[in-house]
Amino acid sequence: MSAQTIECPCGTVLRGADVAAVIRQAQLHAKSVHDMDLSDDDARSMARPA
Ligand SMILES: [Zn+2]
Numbered sequence: 183m184s185a186q187t188i189e190c191p192c193g194t195v196l197r198g199a200d201v202a203a204v205i206r207q208a209q210l211h212a213k214s215v216h217d218m219d220l221s222d223d224d225a226r227s228m229a230r231p232a
Contacts, residue, residue, distance in 0.1 A: 183199070183200040183201075184200070184231055184232070185197065185198065185199055185200070185231070185232035186198050186199075186200060186201050186203070186204040186229045186230065186231060186232055187204060187229070187230055187231075187232045188204050188205075188207070188208040188225060188228045188229050188230070189228070189230075190208065190211060190212070190215075190216075192215070192216070194211060194215070196208045196211055197232060201226060201229055204225075204229055205222055205225040205226060205229065208220055208225045208228065208229075209222075209225060
């Protein structure tokens with residue numbers, strides 16, 4: 183496991199200790215900030231090593 187980041191199109195960078203954690207962060211961000219449901223697959227495709 184390695185730390186991961188997802189950069190939202192709005193410029194916010196989410197970070198997690200592993201892929202599952204960063205996906206969860208991105209989904210929370212998408213829902214709370216953009217009122218958008220982000221799928222696991224979409225979030226995973228955006229994840230990059232930190
Ligand atoms: Zn955003």
